[in-house]
Amino acid sequence: MSRRTPRRQGASVSRRTSQHGNAGRTRAGSRASRNASRKNGGGRRHATKQRAYTTSESRILDFLATIPAMIVILITLREIFLAVTNSAMGKEQYTKFPELFQFGNFIIIIVGILYVVLSNMVPVKKKPLLQRNPEFLFFGIFMICMALSTLVNGIDGKAIHGIPYRNQGIFHFAFYILIYYFVSSKVKLQQLRKFVLLSFLFTADVLGVTAIGHQFFLNISAYSGKKGLSAIFFNSNHYGYFLAMALMVAVTAFIVGDKVWVREFGFLSGMLNLIVLFMNNTFGAILASFISLLVVLFLSLIKLPKSKWRAVSVASLIIAIPLAGGVLLNAQFDNFVVLLQDIGKIMSGSSDAASAGTNRWGQWVKAVQYIQEHPLLGYGCEGMADRMMNDIGISNPHNELLTYxxxxxxxxxxxxxxxxxxIFLRHLVSGAWKDPYALMAFSAALAYFISSFFGVAMFYTTPFFFIMLGYSSGKGKR
Incomplete structure (x- = not known):
C-alpha cells in the first residue's frame, strides 16, 4: 500500500497539471476568439452578414423584380384588346397609352421602392454596388447631367412631362435606368425570365396577327390613318423597333431554347414577326435585326455546339429567302440599294446629301450644329423641339444618342x-450567353440599341429595351 501511494499522488499531480494546462490553453483560445470576434464586429452579427438569401427570400425578391416588366406587357396587351374590340363595336378609338403608362409607372415606383427596402432588410454580404454593376457609375453621371441640365435650362412642363407625342420627361429617363434596368437585372430565377420573355413574345404575336388582319381583311380603326403599318403605335418606325426586339427573342428562342416547345414557339413566332417586319418596312429595324442575328449565330456556331444545327438552319434561311424573291423582299433590296446610294452621297459631299437615309443625314447634321452651341449641358428635355420644328420641320433628330x-x-x-x-461586353465576357434566356434578352437589346441610331425613344418601346438590358446583364439560376 505504501509503495502505491506515491504513484497515485504523482498521477494526481500530473492530472492536475494537465488540467491546469488545458484550462490555460482554453482561456487563451477563448480570449483570442473574443478578440477576433470584436475585430469582426461581433460573432453572431458577423455570421448574419455572411449568409446568403434563403430560397424563399430570393424568390420573393425575384417575383417583385418581374412586376415592372409584366405591367408594361399587360398595358400593351390591353391596348391591343381595346383597339380590336372598339373597332368591332364601331366605337371611336381613343388611345390611353400615355395615361396607362403614367398609372403603370406609379405602381412600378412603389414596386421599386419595396424591392430596395426588402432586399436591404436581409443582412447578406454584398459587394459594393459599383463593383457588382460598374455601369452605374456612368448611368449615375448621365442622371447628374440630366439634373444639372434641367436646373440650368429651367424646370417647365417639357422637362417634367416631355411633349404630348413622346410623353417622356426627366423622371421617365430616370425610371428607365433605376426601375426597368436595375430592378430587372435582379431577376435571377431563370423560370421567371422565361415567363416574361415568352409573354413578351406572345404579345408581339397577338399584335402581329391583328396587324396582318388589318392589312388584308379587317379594318381596325386604331390602326388606320397612320403612315405605314403602325398597329397600336404612333408611327411605323416605332412598331419596327418593337418588331426588331420580338424577332430576335423569337429567333434566339428557336436556336438556344431549353425545351422543344420553346424552340417550336420561337420558330413560328419568328416567321410571323419576320413577315410583319417586312410589311412594316422599317429598314433601320431590319438592318439592326440582321446585325444582332449575326452575333447570335456566331455565338451559337462557335460557343454552343448543341445549338449548332439550328444556327446552321437559320443561316441557310437567310441565304435562301432572298434567292426566293418576292414583293416584300424586293422592297428590302431596293432599300439596300438606296442605302448604298445615300452613303455615296455623304462620302462625296453631294449637295443632296441631306436627303440621305430618308432625310436622316440632314437631321443629324443639324442636330450636331445645335449641340455645338451648348455641348456641356444641352438644352434640357425637349428644349429644342420647337426650334427644330421651325428649322427643319421635325422636332427630333431621330437618333437617340444625338437626342441625349x-x-x-x-x-x-x-x-x-x-x-x-x-453591359453588352459583360454579357459576352462573363459567359452569360450560356443562359438561353439571357442570350434572348441580349439579342433583343442589341437590336434595339442599333435601331436607336435611326429612331426616337418612346414611352411604350424604350421600357422593353431596358428590361431586356437588365435580363442580359448576367446568367440566371435554374
Missing part, C-alpha cells in the same frame, strides 16, 4: 453609351 446630347449634353450621351456597351 441635345437634351443633357455630350458628357451625358457619352456616359449613356459607355454604360450600355459595358
Amino acid at each position: 446630347a441635345l437634351f443633357f449634353g455630350v458628357p451625358a450621351a457619352v456616359c449613356y453609351t459607355v454604360a450600355v456597351l459595358m
Whole structure:
C-alpha cells in the first residue's frame, strides 16, 4: 500500500497539471476568439452578414423584380384588346397609352421602392454596388447631367412631362435606368425570365396577327390613318423597333431554347414577326435585326455546339429567302440599294446629301450644329423641339444618342453609351450567353440599341429595351 501511494499522488499531480494546462490553453483560445470576434464586429452579427438569401427570400425578391416588366406587357396587351374590340363595336378609338403608362409607372415606383427596402432588410454580404454593376457609375453621371441640365435650362412642363407625342420627361429617363434596368437585372430565377420573355413574345404575336388582319381583311380603326403599318403605335418606325426586339427573342428562342416547345414557339413566332417586319418596312429595324442575328449565330456556331444545327438552319434561311424573291423582299433590296446610294452621297459631299437615309443625314447634321452651341449641358428635355420644328420641320433628330446630347449634353450621351456597351461586353465576357434566356434578352437589346441610331425613344418601346438590358446583364439560376 505504501509503495502505491506515491504513484497515485504523482498521477494526481500530473492530472492536475494537465488540467491546469488545458484550462490555460482554453482561456487563451477563448480570449483570442473574443478578440477576433470584436475585430469582426461581433460573432453572431458577423455570421448574419455572411449568409446568403434563403430560397424563399430570393424568390420573393425575384417575383417583385418581374412586376415592372409584366405591367408594361399587360398595358400593351390591353391596348391591343381595346383597339380590336372598339373597332368591332364601331366605337371611336381613343388611345390611353400615355395615361396607362403614367398609372403603370406609379405602381412600378412603389414596386421599386419595396424591392430596395426588402432586399436591404436581409443582412447578406454584398459587394459594393459599383463593383457588382460598374455601369452605374456612368448611368449615375448621365442622371447628374440630366439634373444639372434641367436646373440650368429651367424646370417647365417639357422637362417634367416631355411633349404630348413622346410623353417622356426627366423622371421617365430616370425610371428607365433605376426601375426597368436595375430592378430587372435582379431577376435571377431563370423560370421567371422565361415567363416574361415568352409573354413578351406572345404579345408581339397577338399584335402581329391583328396587324396582318388589318392589312388584308379587317379594318381596325386604331390602326388606320397612320403612315405605314403602325398597329397600336404612333408611327411605323416605332412598331419596327418593337418588331426588331420580338424577332430576335423569337429567333434566339428557336436556336438556344431549353425545351422543344420553346424552340417550336420561337420558330413560328419568328416567321410571323419576320413577315410583319417586312410589311412594316422599317429598314433601320431590319438592318439592326440582321446585325444582332449575326452575333447570335456566331455565338451559337462557335460557343454552343448543341445549338449548332439550328444556327446552321437559320443561316441557310437567310441565304435562301432572298434567292426566293418576292414583293416584300424586293422592297428590302431596293432599300439596300438606296442605302448604298445615300452613303455615296455623304462620302462625296453631294449637295443632296441631306436627303440621305430618308432625310436622316440632314437631321443629324443639324442636330450636331445645335449641340455645338451648348455641348456641356444641352438644352434640357425637349428644349429644342420647337426650334427644330421651325428649322427643319421635325422636332427630333431621330437618333437617340444625338437626342441625349441635345437634351443633357455630350458628357451625358457619352456616359449613356459607355454604360450600355459595358453591359453588352459583360454579357459576352462573363459567359452569360450560356443562359438561353439571357442570350434572348441580349439579342433583343442589341437590336434595339442599333435601331436607336435611326429612331426616337418612346414611352411604350424604350421600357422593353431596358428590361431586356437588365435580363442580359448576367446568367440566371435554374
